[in-house]
Amino acid sequence: MSGRLFALQGEIARSSALRPCSRRCATASDGACTRYTAALQPSESKGNRAVSCSASKKGRQASPQLERPTAGSVAEKDPLAEEDPLTALMQRQNEQASRASAIEPEPAQQMHVTNGNGSQNGTEDIAQSNGTPPKAESPMDIVFVSSEVAPWSKTGGLGDVMGSLPVAMARRGHRVMVVTPRYLNGDSSNDRKYSDLTDLKTKITLDLGNCGQHDVNFFHTHSQGVDWVFVDHAVYQRAGNPYADQYGAFGDNVFRFSILSQAACEAPLQLNIGGFSSGQPPGFPYGERVLFMANDWHASLVPAYIAAKYRRHGVYKDARAVLAIHNLSHQGVEVAEHFGDLGLPGDWYGALAWEVIGLCGVVGLCLEITTVEGGWGLHDNLASRASVLNGIVNGIDLNEWNPETDEHTPAHYTSGDLSGKSKCKAELQAEVGLPQDENAMLLGFIGRLDHQKGPDVIIEALPGLASRGIQVIILGSGDERYETALRQAEHDYPNNVRSWIGFNVPVSHRIVAGCDALLMPSRFEPCGLNQLFAMRYGTVPIAHATGGLRDTIKTFDPFVEDKAEQGTGWTFSPPDANTMLAAVDNARVTWQDHRESWQTLMRNGMSQDLSWDRSAGEYEQIFQWAMMDPPVAPS
Numbered sequence: 001m002s003g004r005l006f007a008l009q010g011e012i013a014r015s016s017a018l019r020p021c022s023r024r025c026a027t028a029s030d031g032a033c034t035r036y037t038a039a040l041q042p043s044e045s046k047g048n049r050a051v052s053c054s055a056s057k058k059g060r061q062a063s064p065q066l067e068r069p070t071a072g073s074v075a076e077k078d079p080l081a082e083e084d085p086l087t088a089l090m091q092r093q094n095e096q097a098s099r100a101s102a103i104e105p106e107p108a109q110q111m112h113v114t115n116g117n118g119s120q121n122g123t124e125d126i127a128q129s130n131g132t133p134p135k136a137e138s139p140m141d142i143v144f145v146s147s148e149v150a151p152w153s154k155t156g157g158l159g160d161v162m163g164s165l166p167v168a169m170a171r172r173g174h175r176v177m178v179v180t181p182r183y184l185n186g187d188s189s190n191d192r193k194y195s196d197l198t199d200l201k202t203k204i205t206l207d208l209g210n211c212g213q214h215d216v217n218f219f220h221t222h223s224q225g226v227d228w229v230f231v232d233h234a235v236y237q238r239a240g241n242p243y244a245d246q247y248g249a250f251g252d253n254v255f256r257f258s259i260l261s262q263a264a265c266e267a268p269l270q271l272n273i274g275g276f277s278s279g280q281p282p283g284f285p286y287g288e289r290v291l292f293m294a295n296d297w298h299a300s301l302v303p304a305y306i307a308a309k310y311r312r313h314g315v316y317k318d319a320r321a322v323l324a325i326h327n328l329s330h331q332g333v334e335v336a337e338h339f340g341d342l343g344l345p346g347d348w349y350g351a352l353a354w355e356v357i358g359l360c361g362v363v364g365l366c367l368e369i370t371t372v373e374g375g376w377g378l379h380d381n382l383a384s385r386a387s388v389l390n391g392i393v394n395g396i397d398l399n400e401w402n403p404e405t406d407e408h409t410p411a412h413y414t415s416g417d418l419s420g421k422s423k424c425k426a427e428l429q430a431e432v433g434l435p436q437d438e439n440a441m442l443l444g445f446i447g448r449l450d451h452q453k454g455p456d457v458i459i460e461a462l463p464g465l466a467s468r469g470i471q472v473i474i475l476g477s478g479d480e481r482y483e484t485a486l487r488q489a490e491h492d493y494p495n496n497v498r499s500w501i502g503f504n505v506p507v508s509h510r511i512v513a514g515c516d517a518l519l520m521p522s523r524f525e526p527c528g529l530n531q532l533f534a535m536r537y538g539t540v541p542i543a544h545a546t547g548g549l550r551d552t553i554k555t556f557d558p559f560v561e562d563k564a565e566q567g568t569g570w571t572f573s574p575p576d577a578n579t580m581l582a583a584v585d586n587a588r589v590t591w592q593d594h595r596e597s598w599q600t601l602m603r604n605g606m607s608q609d610l611s612w613d614r615s616a617g618e619y620e621q622i623f624q625w626a627m628m629d630p631p632v633a634p635s
């Protein structure tokens with residue numbers, strides 16, 4: 001496969017090598033940009049119209065006129081980029097860490113909510129031990145931009161992260177806004193989630209190049225210390241989930257999320273919601289000195305818009321952007337003809353364009369995405385930005401995922417009293433119609449039925465699992481081939497296999513609570529959440545040793561003297577049926593014949609700190625580094 005495309009996810013990775021494109025998009029003065037393919041002429045006119053977002057209700061012109069970058073704006077080549085990217089990355093992370101610790105924190109901003117106590121030496125340990133996170137020394141204004149945010153919208157881990165991380169950041173004293181679409185799909189259980197929001201009645205006009213000007217409106221609520229902002233536009237009002245309906249992915253997703261990204265750039269400038277988090281009456285905007293965290297390709301135009309439409313005109317000079325890559329295999333790739341629909345100046349084409357030369361491989365945490373196997377075509381770009389590439393293991397929502405209080409499970413339990421877990425298992429077997437047999441090992445799987453998650457590995461292993469008397473429950477939806485194969489397996493092994501095709505959060509909780517172990521043969525898994533949920537519930541993960549799975553699961557070793565160090569599960573590699581079966585055999589022997597060891601495994605998993613407070617500290621560090629670094633894109 002080869003073709004001229006652009007990838008939104010690639011923008012931040014490429015921005016250190018930005019070059020003015022020799023083919024520039026001519027923007028006609030009447031506002032109708034000629035199609036990119038037909039208009040690859042340099043535009044020398046200084047009279048290009050404003051690319052943006054015209055006026056707010058106060059008539060503010062938020063996005064100034066476009067200009068082209070100067071030759072001097074092309075960033076210098078990074079000398080370390082020629083080295084082995086992994087070595088370079090590790091070296092740089094060490095350097096970065098020591099540099100950061102040597103630099104005095106920047107003073108807090110004027111409009112920051114004060115954290116009350118600042119941060120003092122010695123407070124962190126005390127704060128963590130009593131469940132209160134330490135306060136940031138230099139509170140920031142943070143704007144998260146995401147296509148999904150739980151509980152309003154969730155199709156996977158991104159929704160989970162965006163529902164929790166902002167709250168954790170607010171708890172550390174930062175002022176936090178989350179910008180996401182207001183999805184109305186006609187399903188009352190979905191739509192009523194948006195019914196209590198306040199209409200901010202702030203209409204902003206965005207400029208989407210060839211697609212014209214579009215008005216968006218904003219809805220808002222303030223809860224758990226966070227300003228949740230919802231962008232309202234007709235493209236978010238259709239049946240289906242955030243990305244697709246029964247006929248497949250929406251054809252205008254790049255356009256839909258360009259709107260989100262542009263609207264998010266306007267939100268800190270235009271929305272008068274700045275007072276909520278400090279308990280003052282709202283009435284002022286966040287302002288320009290903000291840290292944007294763009295999530296995945298849907299929001300990855302944010303840094304491009306900031307640089308191309310604002311910073312070069314003196315707005316957002318002190319703002320910085322961080323791109324969080326949750327899943328590099330989704331990149332927002334579009335044919336070149338649609339570049340003109342983004343509302344970016346034509347000289348930005350080179351920053352987004354790339355040749356697709358075949359995509360395959362395994363991706364993992366930050367080290368892996370700099371390799372050919374893991375970079376999904378962006379490995380060179382990511383390796384060249386190794387100095388600003390970091391990996392963070394996510395946390396989980398300890399209130400939602402708590403075996404002591406879980407509203408979805410039939411019984412509750414603690415690491416000190418695990419009896420409730422047996423009840424959860426029996427009830428789960430009954431719920432799905434498997435024999436209620438406590439002596440049958442029960443394995444679970446939860447996830448999208450796609451290549452990444454390895455459902456084919458499980459399907460291939462099902463005859464072997466059934467022949468061992470093991471029971472398996474699979475919850476997921478996705479690729480029709482896997483759904484059909486699972487239904488067939490259920491028919492072939494009625495006492496051992498159940499598949500629940502669909503997306504069902506309560507059932508996912510009951511599987512996590514009721515199973516003895518959780519299978520995760522993901523081919524790549526940048527972080528992974530289900531293994532964290534599982535460990536919190538004393539359900540032992542058996543997972544492919546990749547990315548975040550390898551980082552968070554310690555394979556059981558009974559010969560380690562200190563029980564607490566014996567491990568939390570099993571990892572295996574490569575991700576194929578036989579290797580997974582071998583790992584399951586190890587687990588089964590332990591589960592069956594060494595119950596005490598199994599309980600050690602359960603308790604080791606349950607006693608870990610899986611909270612967001614831990615991860616939030618790591619995000620905060622990266623945000624601080626980003627605020628200290630100069631912008632990489634031309635201004």
Ligand SMILES: Nc1ncnc2c1ncn2[C@@H]1O[C@H](COP(=O)(O)OP(=O)(O)O[C@H]2O[C@H](CO)[C@@H](O)[C@H](O)[C@H]2O)[C@@H](O)[C@H]1O
Nearest residue numbers: 156157326447448476502503504505508525526527528529
């Ligand atoms: N059928 C179903 N019914 C109910 N719930 C279901 C479900 N299928 C999946 N889920 C839930 O959706 C979430 C998926 O989380 P993953 O970590 O597997 O993320 P995902 O691959 O979407 O995202 C990417 O982003 C996240 C966050 O950074 C990374 O952890 C991950 O490695 C990366 O691939 C979990 O909460 C899971 O329980």
